[in-house]
Amino acid sequence: MSTNTLPKAVEVEKHNDGQIWVISLNRPSKRNAINGDVQVGLFDAFRAFEIDEKAKVAILYGKGGHFCAGADLEAVSSDGSALLPTPMVKLDDFEAKTAEIKPYLHSMGFIGLSRLLTTKPTIAAISGYCVAGGLELALCDINPFSFFFFFFFLKKKRCDIRIADETAKFGVFCRRFGVPLIDGGTTRLPKLIGLSQAMDMIITGKEVSATEALRLGLVTRLSDNQSLLKDSLKLGAMICQLPFKCLQLDRMNTYMSFGNELLPSIQNESNRAIQSDVFQSMSENAKKFTQGVGKHGSFQPFQNATEKKQGFSKL
Structure with a gap:
């Protein structure tokens, strides 16, 4: 494992010989609320992850027992423009330009990485508060677009898989303060859990537990809070072994x-x-x-045609 610190509020640890990047929000005293340092740090970290040819899987994590409590309202109250996004990117022809602009197509969203082009999977490892802008951070994905248009805006993604431990709490808590969802929450949440359930969360600002989040499809796996990061790394290592x-x-x-x-x-x-x-x-x-790879419900990465099948575990 190697460690590299970007802006102090965001840290990067590399595992699995550099194939897995753990990108951590590191403002535990603020429950990892997003300020300008976090915004820029997340953007720079994921851009570096995309560019690195060795990197395959990113794990987004919050240190100190909380994933992210949303925007730092103290910072916003003193400077409302502190987290303004950069302009979105417009493409005339996605297929023609993907190769030349990858991985340079980007714009910085309110939460840093909601509009960043990436071609690699990311796991959100969620404990504690995952609310307001923190919920949007965990939801970040690619917005669907129409093939009938020759141009479109790309709002790119972050977390393909969400793993939560039993301490995780989800919600649109910004409802209480008159702060709107401003970086994809109203678009992504309905697509993930359905309009009816999303409207309940968005209108009421209610708290959703980890078990309820699993039932809704807001998360896909539950983990013990003592092994959340370990389980996420294990899943990341498995993904790295796939073609x-x-x-x-x-x-x-x-x-x-x-x-x-x-x-x-x-x-x-x-x-x-x-x-x-x-x-x-x-x-x-x-x-x-x-030659025996993947048969009988098992999976073992293909190493050599002459190798015999060895033990493996199912996820």
Whole structure:
């Protein structure tokens, strides 16, 4: 493990020979509330993660027992423009420009990374308060767009998988103070848990427990609070072992298709797959199955065609 400190409010630890980055909010006395240092630190950390060819999985974590309590209202009260985002990026042709602008397409959102282009999976490891802007931080994803337009705005994502421990508390707590959701909460929450449940949370500002969040689909896994980061690292290590280019392709196609019409979504999926390097090596990759990889409900990363199957664990 190696450690690199960006702005003091955000820390980066690299695990698994640099393949896994734990990007931590480090303002425990403020329950990791977002100020300018956190905003810039998160943006810079995830941009560096995207650029690093070795890095595969990021884990977003809050030190001190809380994920993030939202915007630092003390900072906002003294300077309302402190967390203003930079302008969003407009593309004329996504397919033509992806290669040349990756990973430089970006704009900084209120919470730092809500509009940053990334091609790699991220896990949110959530304990304690995950509320208001902190909830938006955990929700960050790619907004669906229409294939019928030749230009669109890309608001990119952060957390593909959310793991919570039993201390986690979710909610639109900014409702109490007259502070609106300003970085994707009203767009992303309904898409994740449905309009009815989202409206209940958004209108009332109620607190949602970890078990209720699991039922709603707000999180996908629960962990013991003593092993949250350990479980997240274990999941990250498993993801790193998977054929990564194929994983990236399917992940991006899923986001691009979500919320769009069936036919253009299927066409996009097929076209992007056929044009990818993954498709060109598909036959060779399929041979791994004949050599025992992944059979009988098991998975073990393919190491060598002559190796025998060894022990593995299911997640």
